[in-house]
Amino acid sequence: MDSVAGTPARSRMRRSPSPELLALLQRKFADRFSTSSAVLQQHGTDESTYPPQPPDAVVFVCSTEEVAFVVRACASERVPVIGFGVGSSVEGHLLAVEGGVCIDFSRLNKVLAIRPGDLTATVEAGVTRGQLNAALTESGFFFSVDPGADASIGGMVATAASGTNTVRYGTMRDNLVSLTVVTANGDVVRTASRARKSSAGYNLTQLYCGSEGTLGLITEATVRLHPHPEAYAAAVVNFPSVRAAVDCVIESIQMGVPLARAEMLDALTIRAVNAHSRTTLGESPTLFLEFGASRTQIDEQAGIVREIAAGHGGGEFQWANRQEERSRLWTPRHHAYFACLQLKAGSRSLTTDACVPLSALAQCIDETQADIAEHGLLVPVFGHVGDGNFHCLVLVDPHNAAENEAAEAFSHRLVHRALRHGGTCTGEHGVGMHKMKYLAEEHGEHGVALMRSIKQALDPHDIFNPGKVVGA
Template sequence: MNAPDPLPAAMSVIAPQIAPRPVPPALIEALRERFGERCSTAAAVREQHGRDESPFDVPPPEAVVFAESNEDVADAVRLAARHEVPVIPYGAGSSLEGHLLAVQGGISIDLSRMNRVLAVHAEDLTATVQAGVTRTQLNAAIRDTGLFFPIDPGADASIGGMTATRASGTNAVRYGTMRENVLGLTVVTASGEIVRTGTRARKSSAGYDLTRLFVGSEGTLGIMTEITVRLYPHPEAISAAICSFPTLAAAVQTTIQIIQLGVPIARCELLDTNAVRAVNRHDRLSLREGPMLLMEFHGTPASVKEQAELVQEIAREHGGEDFEWATTPEERTRLWTARHHAYLAALQMKPGCRAVTTDACVPISRLADCLLATIDEADAAGLPYFVVGHVGDGNFHMGYLIDPARPEERELAEDLNRRLVARAIGLEGTCTGEHGIGLHKMGFLREEAGDGAIALMRAVKHALDPKNIMNPGKIFPW
């Protein structure tokens, strides 16, 4: 396979200008014959499936198919493959990096109606769900089992979308990401074949690890329709605490020390002053408006008490105030709901704005170096921003608020973004801890992985999708 063409520097910030592939009328007719009213070409439906939370504006898909079974997805893919037309899987539409945009035209396959919890094996701590099941729906379905599913990105994302982007969230420091919590998959390949990977067993050394290949592939290798995930027992005791700090540096240093001492903290979330101010206004809270850590401790009553006392001592060493506790389920829910609303809350601080975001992740020992230098640059630039982060695993999110009518603001935000990613990669980190590459970070992926690794990824893509119909133009241009 030939080496990839050089990737323009602008590719990391601007959606690639690739002419859409034509969708022949014969394909639309075949889809309507197979799916009836579940195939829509209505402008409103197409527009809904042509936008996510990224700052890109791209023409919508030519049609939307609402799938309700594995066979529906397979038939839609087979028809599209016959005409070499792109297919883009759609879940909840909450991605931030342009994953679901039809940059090369084609059809969107909406999996939201595939929303059944297929099996719960409480005795084995596993569940199998269709791709359209959301994380809150799964947790509601297993509430009476004493188990829960811990992966919680800010949006109520679908399990399929979370698997496609290798998502994580506030619990990742204790429970891991989707990479560690997906055991098996049902996948529709580019030829329309239905294949299954993995089992419900906790481990396997049988052949290539196809499950891990598809987890994080962003719909570019196949469409995941069923997912088997790990579940966890609800902790015997849970306590959540808020700790305010005089400076962002103090909060970050506290986090580093917590992790380096091996405290098994379940959640450790950073909010800067701007983020706290935004969630106060959005969720009608009265949190102290300064740098803050939101923490949660899981375990037995004795272990939770021991963890909290140790972390309080560490925080005080760095100027942290006494903890404010959220001990009841209602108080904890309100607190973490506010944290999950931080992105939308920040958007409301500048009406009509859009956010240019990134989610760098670095080794925990380099977190202060990366985050504090980034904040200095953002302050000097004068562009409104907010910071939230799953800092317990070295992952933080910068959101720059821009006026979409002012191109100079977009370019300034992207320049700050480039500097942040270069810094993270230079510190042996990554350009994305959980959002994925999508459109926004293709140039950054090359900086991080190098041409040899990119060529290997493209070889895998070509082998599994020789017609390049599976969500083309994402991760790297064809």
């Protein structure tokens, strides 16, 4: 993309469906097919700073077979197909940059099976993480991946999502067993069995995880479940600096404390959270922590972390043990994104993330905050410090070109800083359109060429979400 946020790097030729294809989809799907301008606009808009780029039509599917029908119909004309979950992406993933047909998965939303004995559940792609965990309420198990938004499971697989529980339970990649995928010629493929391990063939499940809808469309997923610990405890503690807070988490992990969650919010984010959620947290860098184990183990773990925190200037711990108390502590963290938007009236956020090795995290965040101060930017910083991932919300007036250019320049410096520290251009947001230009620097030209070869082999006519990840 150009230096101004939201400006596509180059114009792309639109590949719109013919009147005959639109008529075919209309007959097949009736009121589940739409070319309404409002529906198209909704499905061509995400949380990024890119302007809306709507598709030519939207189909609301209810089965894998229906997805395959749409793909085959579009493939016959080489018309693009873009998957849509809940639209919460921030890197332009779902924008119809070449037009085409959007497949909305929101009605493909059944929890198909819960298998406590196997510690797995199978769901359709439109099931949200909240819906799955509600279905698991009486089972004694939960689905751990929590990116904050109530994202769809299919979307979370497509972007290799992670979130607040990653430090203990891993990312989406770590919690996948198998997928059902529709390929570019409309075939339906199951990527693996339900066995906990296999050495049979290539790992197709992980190939599609993180592919952002560019290699195939995920219609079902079998995911790992985790037993609820005997007890939970949550804590909030303030620190004199971001570095002190980060160092506390890193030292705790190095000491072997199995933190369930470890989130850091800087002082600006805390100020936004207080205004939005009407809380009274101290406006200084703050850790939100959670422990999950037996009560005896929690007491032991908490004692270790309290001692480490004190060594880094941490204040008094605010504790919560009951579910309603923990929700009261954690809800403001989950609302941080929307809280930060209110720091600047009428603003949009160029939201970017980076991830570095734990040993480099404190230094990388220090350098990032110095960059923010030097350039006079309004940028709340928070993140999953237990796994080296942090987020920056660059608040800009969407109509102010200078502010947008400054935001893009900051994002560019952040990516290069992360790469210099041995990290990645994105820990969990994905590549989309925004970070395509950094792949060669991160993976090398030969690595990107290999990715393009995979794309060409699986989607030779570039119908799946064109213009994303490795581009055409």
